[in-house]
Amino acid sequence: MAECPGVAHLAEMADGGLARLRAPGGRLRADQARSVAELAETLGSGALDLTNRANLQIRGLQRDAGPALASALGRIGLYAEGPADRRRNVLLDPLAGLDPTESADLTPVAAALDRALTAQDWIGELSPKFAFALDGGGASGVAAVASDVALLAMDGRLRLALAGVPLGVSVAPEEGASAGVLLAKRAAQAGPDARARDLDAAALRRALAEAGLGQPAAPADAPWPAALRPVFGLMTQADGRFSSILPVPVGRLAAAMLRFAAEAAEQGEGELRLAPWSAIVIPHLDEARATDALERAQGVGFLPPDLAARLRVRACAGAPACVRAREPAKALALAVLAEAARRPELAPETPRSLHISACPKGCAGAAPADLLLLGAGDRDGYALHAHAAPRRPGGALGRCAGDDPAAVLSLLSAMPGAS
Incomplete structure (x- = not known):
């Protein structure tokens, strides 16, 4: 595809228009998931893709379906009007706040960064490919996903990396969104196709210091994550409850699978999370319901966790x-x-x-x-x-x-x- 799609801005594929839905933090309420499944069937072919950056793609749309899709998704809080729609590329670890091994829950940072990017008057100048990864330092290693800017929690602070290379700067968690916006603005100023690899790391360190953001980072005791580490099946959360992590075969979802995930989510707190390793996380369940969800999921098309x-x-x-x-x-x-x-x-x-x-x-x-x-x-x-x-x-x-x-x-x- 020539351009990164959004909700109103469809990519033209051989099987019809393709829309990319960027759910803030990769999270959907159960009612939102049901609405997306219905839209995939009524406006598209019923097929959805779960991407490597935990976005949802609706396939087989009519070429002129963008406005109707944007209107419907806007009513349920899943569309940012204007150029921000295609530029809110913020990947948050789907295990944030659940993983007992993480150093920090970066959910507030991701939410603040999403809001801040959406509000910038220069956001249309940023490349739609410019992307962030936020990693709380837990089991999944989301900071290893290819991104322009990555923030990794370590020792109470967030270390920054540019195009996979540590920048040598760390910021306080409450500074994470501001630092991300500053780096994105520098990329936007460098041109509509500019990516992190095109930026001068030394100049960015100076800009962060001048803005009062961050400090030089000491050498890390632990290495930067080298690869994504998928987690499947039953996971015990930090609070003692459980998550069911349902493997999606090759990232391909039928609408019925998304409806099943919504139903399972309602057995907990009504939330589901999209994972960049082709999985859906159903958090906040008791053990019996989490186990039941894993067993029944295979009947609608999810993979057995051990096979995944x-x-x-x-x-x-x-x-x-x-x-x-x-x-x-x-x-x-x-x-x-x-x-x-x-x-x-x-x-x-x-x-x-x-x-x-x-x-x-x-x-x-x-x-x-x-x-x-x-x-x-x-x-x-x-x-x-x-x-x-x-x-x-x-x-x-x-x-x-x-x-x-x-x-x-x-x-x-x-x-x-x-x-």
Whole structure:
């Protein structure tokens, strides 16, 4: 897609218009989730995507559906009118306030940053790709997600990183939103396509100091998170209650799955959270209800948690949803997971990652996988690559027709090591 979509600003895909919904903090009330599911069915094809930045995408929309969708989502608090809609890219750890291992709950920081960005008169000058990640220092390692600005809680303060590189500055939690806005404003002033990698880190450190924000950070005792660490299944919260973390197969949600999550959320405090590792978190449940939600979720299309932990699968939309694609990457990925759920003995015994990409663009992510199936526009099937990413595939091991999910599982199980 040429531009980052929003709610009113749709991306044109081969299967229709695509809208991207940025829920503040990645959180939805149960009633909001039900409304989104209904809109996906009435205005779109009924299919939704849960993205790598915990946004929801509604697929198969009519080209002129943007205004009606924006009006409906605005009534339930899920649309920011104007250019801010496509620029509120704030990823908060979905386990914030739940994870007993986190250093700080950054929920207030994320909310303040979202509000502040929306209110800026220069927000339309910021690249729609400019993104934040807020990590409370817990189990999931959200600071490892590719972002322009990351804030990581450590030792009572928030350390800043620019394009994945620590800036050498830390701020107090109450300064986090102001620091984020300052960095975003500098990017907006640098041009509509400017990203963190285009900015001068030394100049930003000076600007933060001049604004009275932050102080030089001492060398960290713990390393910056190197990779996202997905959490699935039953999690005991810091308050002794439980969360059910439901794995979404390859990020593809049917409207019925979102309705199920809303129903499960109402057994707690009526809130659900979107995770950047293709999962929905249902927090604040007692143990019996959390366990019941996990068991029943598989009946509507969610994956068994143990399978999701062993078999990590990414895939782009593929054909026929994408005009670039010759191969049905998403459909093959879903078939692989369905086969593994039906015949668990075919799944790898130790964790393995699989990436199916219909072309070298690599829309589903840039991280390497143990096994990469890479399609091309000039021939059928996939090239096979070991420990590779679509944009850096290296030499091919051979080819695969991509019509036999069991054969793909066999190939993956035979791969040495894990990435």
